[in-house]
Amino acid sequence: MSQQINLFNPIFLKQKKIFTALPMMEALGVIVAGALLLNWYASQSVADLEKEAAAGKVALAKREQRLLQAKAQFAPRAKDPALAAQVAEAEAELKALHDVSSVLQGGALGNTAGYAEYFRAFSRQNVSGLWLTGVSINGAGNDIGVQGRAMQATLIPNYINRLTGERVMRGKSFASLDIGRPQASAETSPFVEFSLQSTAQEAAK
DSSP, X not given: OOOOOOOOOGGGSOOOOSSOHHHHHXXXXXXXXXXXXXXXXXXXXXHHHHHHHHHHHHHHHHHHHHHHHHHHHXXXXXXXXXXXXXXXXXXXXXXXXXXXXXXXHHTTTOOSSOXXXXXXXXXXXXXXXXXXXXXXXXXXXXXXXXXXXXXXXXXXXXXXXXXXXSGGGTTOOOSEEEEEOOSTTTTTOSSEEEEEEEOHHHHTO
């Protein structure tokens, strides 16, 4: 009877050392180098951020200084009492001028344009066989009196129509018309006398 005896023991084999001193030193060196690199990058980033922050502070300080200068330059000025009084006086004078202009245009002070245009209108309306012996114009031209003579009484209505067609006579009407023979020779006179009268009350209606 035979028996095999295994005298091999694994512990007696040469074991491979994985974590030796040299690889560990190399790994430690890599770790230290990486840490230094990260520290340098972080330092550079912090320095850049500090530079940007400093530049921002300088720009902000300049803008604040400009704002203060603008406020000082364009600060609201206190009202000048003398200037305010001059403005009030000028406004009062302007109002007075407007009031005067309204009164003049309203005709309350009479005719401010004169009566020349009325007499031009009378001279333009020349009717053969009719002539004027007197004209009176009062106030603003609303009170007009016309006296004249005509060879025939039928010429008078035509003359009145033509006269009221003048621009200066538009809107005016004659309140009364008197036609008659001259008293000295009522029977033998070859012409008739007439009188037209326009009053302010009648023209305003």
